[in-house]
Amino acid sequence: MAGANQLIKSQLHAACLAYVQERIDACQAAIQAAQESANSETKSSAGDKYETGRAMAQNERDRNTVQLRQAQQLQGELARINPELPCDTVRPGALVQTGLGHFYISISAGKLTVSGLDYFAVSPAAPVAAALAGKRAGEQAQFNGKPVKISAIQ
Template sequence: MADFLPKPALHAACQAFIEQRMAAAALAMQAAQESANSDTKSSAGDKYETGREMATQERDRNAGQLHQARQLAAELARISPDAPCDAVRPGALVHTSLGWFYLAISAGRLVVGGQECFAVSGAAPVALALKGKRAGEAAVFNGKTVQVLAVS
């Protein structure tokens, strides 16, 4: 059963993933801003303007990544890791013939307690294929039959 892979630990791993992304984006934004601020006007004015513009674009790209990480945090906050699930839906931990899936956010491969699990969003193709399934049922994903072994 899914008892040896605790949902709260997976939830915490997803939270750590988001925090790491937010910190990296904020740091990169700060570095890009400092780069833009430190560019000094040279006799080749075009070089100065190009450097500032590139730094501004980099800062804006990182601001977008920070915004996406905040959206992931809001999405994760809507999921209670303590709520039991008897069918595949957001917040469910699903043991399948392909492995473990935690339907929360798209964080990819996580290892908790030595056990591998994939954190996927509810919009992920595997989540859509498994949606509503219960233990003992099967779904077709990528042309293969996937058995749902347990849902918690």
């Protein structure tokens, strides 16, 4: 079973990397589109329209640049996690089974389905991950005022 969990962990890690790469690609495409939009604005007889169009394109480019930096930061966080390493406590890189579900402590990528089972990729700063942090299999944590038992950690 440990080998199967290791494979699942590697697949979850790969899914998180793909999620981040999609975000990076989308941001880069949006930045490029905004740049092309700004470059294609033609000076009209009403100069305000031209300036407004360029300003809107600049705002769009700036917004997407911030999102790109955030996605690159997530990529860096994933790079610091080795999914091959086993975990005996809840920490980044841990695959945690609880009564609430299965969690991969990595980045906030939402629900991921691997081998027909749903897993939740959550950041170590997420409330559920923070409640479970440092715990071992068999221990309990409090989350939203309710006890949560940790069945297994990989």
